[in-house]
Amino acid sequence: MFSNNVKKIFDEIKADKENEEFTKAGIDPLFSAPESAKVIIVGQAPGIKAQEAKKYWFDRSGDRLREWMGVDKKTFYDSDIFAIIPMDFYYPGKGKSGDLPPRKDFASKWHPLLLKELPNVELIVLIGQYAQKYYLGNREKSNLTETVKAYKEYLPRYLPIVHPSPRNMMWMKKNPWFEEEVVPVLKERIRGYLKI
Numbered sequence: 001m002f003s004n005n006v007k008k009i010f011d012e013i014k015a016d017k018e019n020e021e022f023t024k025a026g027i028d029p030l031f032s033a034p035e036s037a038k039v040i041i042v043g044q045a046p047g048i049k050a051q052e053a054k055k056y057w058f059d060r061s062g063d064r065l066r067e068w069m070g071v072d073k074k075t076f077y078d079s080d081i082f083a084i085i086p087m088d089f090y091y092p093g094k095g096k097s098g099d100l101p102p103r104k105d106f107a108s109k110w111h112p113l114l115l116k117e118l119p120n121v122e123l124i125v126l127i128g129q130y131a132q133k134y135y136l137g138n139r140e141k142s143n144l145t146e147t148v149k150a151y152k153e154y155l156p157r158y159l160p161i162v163h164p165s166p167r168n169m170m171w172m173k174k175n176p177w178f179e180e181e182v183v184p185v186l187k188e189r190i191r192g193y194l195k196i
Helices: 004-015 017-024 048-053 060-069 073-078 106-115 129-139 144-149 166-174 177-194
Strands: 039-042 082-084 123-127 158-161
Touching: 004 017, 004 106, 039 129, 039 177, 060 073, 060 166, 060 177, 106 129, 123 129, 123 177, 129 144, 129 158, 144 158, 144 177, 158 177
Parallel strands: 039 082, 039 123, 123 158
Antiparallel strands: none
């Protein structure tokens, strides 16, 4: 459950005019920010399945992400080790090739407020180009592949990774170094926080 301060932010997000359409439809912002969190996972925005289920990363992408981190669903959802703070807390709709991007300026409005409530965070996992652009700024490389390849430059605070979507299977085949090199680093860091 949310702390008092995070609940206040949650209510402010719902009351924001920019989110009026969602609130009227009975859709709540989808994020998680337990005070004890050691890891923040910053993705793009909830998918339609996640929004309908009111459970973030509730799809095949989530299954692969948990596999990369070496955790099961119970640990992922119930351990309070993970904060889930996507670039937009609502499903943005369908585009020509996948979901639409998160709304501009959404993260800059709400992320700083939530980060203040997460004093124990040691790692921020940046999933995909939108999260990487926002958090890395001019430290980002020329494209996502180069940014992820340079992951050591951003540790120990940040770890940029590719989105675990089935749509990225071709990218994974072209870049086997990701699962050979980056995924083990992610697993090791998570294992440390879980004291496994």
